[in-house]
Amino acid sequence: MVFFLIALLVSVIGIVPIFLPGRLSNNNKVKTAALLFVPFLGISWFIAWSSMPSMAYPLLGAMIVLVILFTTGSALINRSAMAIGVPVTIVVIFALYALFSTSPIFHGQAYAAMIGKMSDDKSIKHWSKDIAPIDPKHIRLVPEETAIALAKTSLNQNATNGSQASVGSQFDIDVEHITLQKVNDRLLYIIPLDYRGLGAYVNTEGIPGFIIVDAENPQAKPVFVEKQLMKYSPESFFSHNLERHLYTNGYYNKVLTDYSFELDDSLKPYWVVTVCDPTIGYSGEKVLGVAIIDPLTGVINFKKTSEVPEWVDRVYPAETIKTYLGDWGDYALGWWNSVWAHLNQKATEDITLNYGADGRCYYVTPMTSSNAADASMTDLIYTDTKTGVSTRYIVAGTTEDNLLAAVTTKLAYQHLEGVRVIYENVYGRMTAIISVLGSDGSYRGVAFVDVTNKSIMAYDAVPLNALHAYQSLLSQSGGQIATDNASDMKTITAIISRLNYEQTQNGLQLDIYIDTIPHAFYVNCSQFQSAPFAKAGDTVVLSYYNSPSAGISVNDFVDKQVKILLSENQQSVEVQNRDTVK
Numbered sequence: 249m250v251f252f253l254i255a256l257l258v259s260v261i262g263i264v265p266i267f268l269p270g271r272l273s274n275n276n277k278v279k280t281a282a283l284l285f286v287p288f289l290g291i292s293w294f295i296a297w298s299s300m301p302s303m304a305y306p307l308l309g310a311m312i313v314l315v316i317l318f319t320t321g322s323a324l325i326n327r328s329a330m331a332i333g334v335p336v337t338i339v340v341i342f343a344l345y346a347l348f349s350t351s352p353i354f355h356g357q358a359y360a361a362m363i364g365k366m367s368d369d370k371s372i373k374h375w376s377k378d379i380a381p382i383d384p385k386h387i388r389l390v391p392e393e394t395a396i397a398l399a400k401t402s403l404n405q406n407a408t409n410g411s412q413a414s415v416g417s418q419f420d421i422d423v424e425h426i427t428l429q430k431v432n433d434r435l436l437y438i439i440p441l442d443y444r445g446l447g448a449y450v451n452t453e454g455i456p457g458f459i460i461v462d463a464e465n466p467q468a469k470p471v472f473v474e475k476q477l478m479k480y481s482p483e484s485f486f487s488h489n490l491e492r493h494l495y496t497n498g499y500y501n502k503v504l505t506d507y508s509f510e511l512d513d514s515l516k517p518y519w520v521v522t523v524c525d526p527t528i529g530y531s532g533e534k535v536l537g538v539a540i541i542d543p544l545t546g547v548i549n550f551k552k553t554s555e556v557p558e559w560v561d562r563v564y565p566a567e568t569i570k571t572y573l574g575d576w577g578d579y580a581l582g583w584w585n586s587v588w589a590h591l592n593q594k595a596t597e598d599i600t601l602n603y604g605a606d607g608r609c610y611y612v613t614p615m616t617s618s619n620a621a622d623a624s625m626t627d628l629i630y631t632d633t634k635t636g637v638s639t640r641y642i643v644a645g646t647t648e649d650n651l652l653a654a655v656t657t658k659l660a661y662q663h664l665e666g667v668r669v670i671y672e673n674v675y676g677r678m679t680a681i682i683s684v685l686g687s688d689g690s691y692r693g694v695a696f697v698d699v700t701n702k703s704i705m706a707y708d709a710v711p712l713n714a715l716h717a718y719q720s721l722l723s724q725s726g727g728q729i730a731t732d733n734a735s736d737m738k739t740i741t742a743i744i745s746r747l748n749y750e751q752t753q754n755g756l757q758l759d760i761y762i763d764t765i766p767h768a769f770y771v772n773c774s775q776f777q778s779a780p781f782a783k784a785g786d787t788v789v790l791s792y793y794n795s796p797s798a799g800i801s802v803n804d805f806v807d808k809q810v811k812i813l814l815s816e817n818q819q820s821v822e823v824q825n826r827d828t829v830k
Contacts, residue, residue: 250500254303255293258311262288262318265335270328280325288318300491303501305530306349312342350529352575356583358528359575366576366629366640375628375641379673380605382681382715387694388428388435388463388602389711391668391683394691395437395461396423402459402470403441415441415456415472418448425482427508428463428601429561431515435463435603438517440509442483449485453477455543458509458517466691475517478543482507490519493546494539499523503533506565513559519543522565523550535564535636556634561609564636569611570599573629573638577615593618594626597648601633602670609633612671616647625699628671628678643678645699651680654702655695663687666695674715675722675801676793698722712799717752719801720772737803738794740765744786749773758782758805760790768799778810786810 266272266281292314295301301310308315316335323331352359390398403416419441427438439459443449454477462468479488487493494504503524510520519541524533537552538560556563577594578586585591597614604610615627625645631638646654648669655666666682673679678699684707686692694711696718698704704721708714746761758771758779769790773779782788791804 250496251293251296254296254301254308254311255289258292258296258308258314258318259285259288261315262292263322265319265322265326265331268326268328268331268334270326270331272326277326281322284318284322284325292318300495300500302503304503304525306526307342307345309530312338316342346530348529350531352579352583352586354583355528355532356579356586359532360579361576362532362534363569363572363576363631363638364636366638375643375678376673376676378639378641379630381676382672382674382679383605386433386435386464386603387672387681387711388670389683389694390437390461390463390466390691391685392426392428392437393667393689394466394683394685395439395463396421396426397689398461398470399437399439399459402472418444418452419455420444420483421459422482422509425507425509427510427562429510430603430607430609431511432513433607437461437463438509438511440481440517442481443485446485449488454479455481473515476544478517480519480541480543480546488546490521490541493541494521494548497548499539502536504539505533505568506562508562510560510562512557517543520560520562522563522568524568533568535568538563553635560634562633564611564631564633566599566601566611569631569636569638570596570613573613573615573631577618590618597625598669600668600670602672604630614648614671643699645678646702648680651697651699651702652682654697654705655682655684655707658705659684659695659707662692664692671699675719677722679718713752716757716770716799716801719799720752720757720770722801737791739789739791739804741787741789744782744784744788747782747784749780756780760788770799770801771805772801776805777812778807779805781810782807 263281263284266277266284272280292311295314296311299310303309316338319335319338323335348354399421403421422440422442425440429436429438437460439461441455441458443455456477457472457474460471460473480490480493481488482490484490490507491504503526504521505524506522508520509517511517521539521541523536523539525536526532527534535553537550538556540549540551540560541547551557553563573596577596581591586593594615595618597616599611599613602610602612611631611633613629613631614625615629616625625643625647628641628643629638630641651669652666656664659666664684664686666684668683670681671678672681674696680697680699682695682697683691684693684695693707693709694714695705695707696714706714706718706721708717742762742764744760745763748759750757750759756773758773760769760771762769769792771779786807786809788808789804789806790802792800792802
């Protein structure tokens with residue numbers, strides 16, 4: 249019915265010029281209008297049915313184009329200045345309305361304000377306090393590209409039901425709607441399936457399941473989860489098409505975006521769709537909430553942003569946040585500044601999804617200056633994906649492209665490439681965790697790169713080894729590295745309970761365990777003269793960055809039972825380096 253009403257309105261407006269004074273007689277006007285109305289109605293109904301244009305936008309939204317075409321055709325048939333004036337007037341009204349209601353020339357500050365207020369007094373020092381140090385058990389090591397490749401190989405292998413032995417012949421992996429989600433305290437990729445075409449839709453009773461890929465463990469096998477047959481999906485047909493289902497159930501006057509396939513705590517799947525309204529003419533979409541659709545029954549539940557269930561991770565779409573931040577970067581000082589002075593203009597880099605220590609989901613967006621030649625990061629914006637609230641951290645670091653290039657260049661001889669940057673607090677430093685892939689797209693390890701100094705980089709095929717190597721690099725003496733929070737540096741005197749020596753990429757490493765402290769300490773033997781001679785029972789002095797990590801690399805190490813005489817120059821250099829690190 250909604251398609252017919254839209255078509256009816258467009259068609260009625262389309263024949264208005266016929267009834268204005270012109271070359272047609274009164275009798276001919278009625279006949280001509282009737283002859284035009286029928287094809288106008290058919291064309292507009294078909295276009296409305298096939299494209300499902302949102303009626304949330306002013307002046308009929310995209311359907312205004314048909315109105316202009318129909319009225320122009322009617323005016324040419326009637327051939328009068330007054331009739332031709334109708335489409336001309338509509339075009340002028342549309343253009344003026346779009347200009348004055350939507351253009352950033354008049355609404356630059358409104359666009360800049362869509363992201364909300366962001367504190368200007370943040371700094372990288374605050375960042376290292378606010379962003380909890382990384383938990384090695386929950387690092388997202390598997391990039392989306394690898395997850396998709398794994399899912400493709402598992403599509404048929406995991407089907408246990410004989411009737412689903414040819415799942416891959418009827419259903420495609422829906423790579424467009426892959427969703428990263430934290431389910432039962434585990435980062436997972438939830439990957440839906442969808443129909444390969446109308447034939448598969450007609451000859452099957454529904455979509456048989458979905459695929460789960462572990463985002464933390466590259467070695468974990470993907471799991472094909474067989475569920476009751478799901479009818480509703482983005483690529484389904486007729487009334488089961490997800491967008492059409494929403495459109496015909498009252499959402500025709502809303503902007504629908506970000507179709508996410510998410511699981512609740514019991515692993516029941518739902519489609520979660522963000523619902524918006526334009527607030528600045530034809531733009532400035534404001535998020536109202538989400539429509540949660542059961543893919544089995546089609547039942548729709550709308551939840552305002554304040555009522556969204558805990559298991560729903562994303563309410564604000566990534567592209568919406570990127571648009572907000574882009575507008576803030578462009579128009580924070582007004583439209584004129586964006587085209588003339590370019591003072592403090594900023595540009596967004598690729599947005600990534602991350603999970604904080606509080607368990608909440610965040611979009612992390614690096615910002616750089618609008619100058620294309622600038623290779624430095626100026627801000628890092630954390631945006632809560634459920635509330636849309638953003639926090640700004642002013643940083644001095646390297647852009648994402650340069651970080652990826654640094655890893656790829658270093659590993660080029662192995663034909664490896666860095667992809668997907670995730671920003672984390674590692675040992676008090678803002679660190680880019682970069683998944684490394686082979687030329688065939690397979691996972692080959694992870695690299696840790698200091699955002700403020702990209703030359704500080706550690707790579708290993710084993711993530712925990714890469715983390716230890718990176719911590720060791722950060723703790724090395726040398727004026728280029730210093731921990732941001734001196735207050736988080738801790739010095740203790742203790743007795744070694746147990747120890748172990750192991751060979752790492754950075755040389756011999758001493759691993760220490762102390763009964764009274766719930767951490768393992770890692771000492772690079774090449775840095776500290778007494779480390780290679782330590783043994784259980786020795787009294788040692790350790791300085792380290794206090795973090796909840798299971799393993800911590802030390803910044804300073806002294807074994808009081810080992811007396812090694814250093815030259816005056818060596819002593820002077822060691823003291824200087826030690827003071828610099830602290």
